[in-house]
Ligand code: SAH
């Protein structure tokens with residue numbers, strides 16, 4: 001999954017989105033106490049903060065966009081690399097100062113770093129009052145009460161079932177046009193470098209009906225794009241018997257017992273994608289992240305069938321070398337990955353946007369193996385990439401089995417080579433669009449000037465154009481006339 005707060009290369013879409021002002025609905029929410037939430041890490045964490053905001057609103061808290069005004073501050077944290085955790089630690093230093101001025105202020109740590117460090121966080125960071133892992137968000141009001149009574153409060157239990165399916169998220173930092181919808185939680189993959197299976201627990205899928213309902217409601221509220229989120233969306237699976245079981249339990253849709261036991265094919269990701277795409281042709285559908293071992297032709301054909309499913313796939317390679325991929329426990333090799341890229345281009349055409357995640361300097365990676373990452377990039381010519389130097393995470397398979405033996409400066413140099421190559425490819429892939437007319441969903445004013453609007457094309461590229469009389473939430477056709485490595489520029493030709 002794309003990590004929002006730590007981009008090594010510009011991802012215009014996310015950059016534009018993050019700094020937008022909050023909705024007035026959220027600011028006007030009635031509540032006695034004020035909650036400020038700051039999110040780090042991937043889109044799933046940002047989506048989780050919206051669930052937390054909903055849980056807290058029920059408990060009488062309103063959200064605020066000012067940390068200084070808040071009675072309660074939550075940091076929804078990421079543990080993916082050491083620098084992600086350092087960023088949060090620095091932020092806690094600032095909050096320590098704030099708490100000195102306002103001793104009744106409560107500080108909670110949520111998310112993956114909270115899950116990873118558990119009670120150790122309370123020992124190491126005195127400013128923290130509450131620690132809640134990703135599956136403990138329903139319990140937060142109780143934890144807050146405990147903290148209000150002067151105790152430290154912790155819940156880091158991971159669940160096999162929790163999907164927060166019934167909670168309608170409160171959209172934070174929303175542009176009112178695009179929204180994230182979580183379709184599953186956790187990860188069962190155990191890539192050797194990755195902390196996520198430890199911080200988010202076992203993979204579980206969310207009831208498709210609750211997903212479709214959420215997307216439908218978003219559409220009715222004026223949203224025009226949903227991004228379906230999971231660490232590995234291609235392994236989404238929902239068994240009908242499971243679904244009926246859950247609904248019978250909650251007392252809704254009671255069905256004769258015989259029906260609950262009729263075996264029926266599970267809902268796959270391709271099925272789910274289709275269900276969401278059918279809500280309305282004007283509702284765009286995106287998804288992230290696809291795993292090269294699991295993405296199926298079925299998904300690609302579904303994408304091809306529906307114009308409103310965006311032709312863009314985030315397919316993280318991590319490395320271009322088969323030996324390194326084996327050590328990473330990615331369960332595919334270079335030829336398999338290339339085969340998937342070829343399938344995408346066969347079924348969806350050359351214009352389908354493709355992005356990746358790349359790690360430089362994984363344990364024992366040789367110079368030749370690093371060159372294979374570069375040559376894979378040459379082969380694919382990605383539209384974007386999220387690129388990282390390997391950061392050993394305590395407790396992961398790699399930390400246990402291999403030595404983190406590539407010197408920092410070598411990791412950095414390799415990373416810089418990867419970044420330089422990607423900049424060339426991003427520019428080249430953007431230039432392809434010059435002279436083309438692109439369908440753009442308007443997300444709001446451009447960051448640089450109110451005279452311009454911006455929105456993304458199918459391939460997730462930010463397109464900037466003069467405002468005219470157009471409004472956010474509309475679709476327009478833009479003739480692309482110029483580009484940078486991060487943005488396309490053009491003029492509206494029709495809408
Ligand atoms: N589920 C997604 C990835 C989620 S983590 C997938 O399988 O692709 C986002 C990205 O962070 C990963 O794709 C990987 O490139 C990077 N990452 C994860 N652990 C890392 C580590 N220990 N050091 C450096 N980068 C890491």
Ligand code: SF4
Pocket residue numbers: 001187188189190191194195196197231232291
């Ligand atoms: Fe981490 Fe691998 Fe799961 Fe992605 S698929 S979250 S990289 S373990």
Ligand code: F3S
Pocket residue numbers: 003040041042043044045077078079080111112195196199200
């Ligand atoms: Fe996401 Fe970071 Fe957790 S990338 S899943 S918030 S470790």
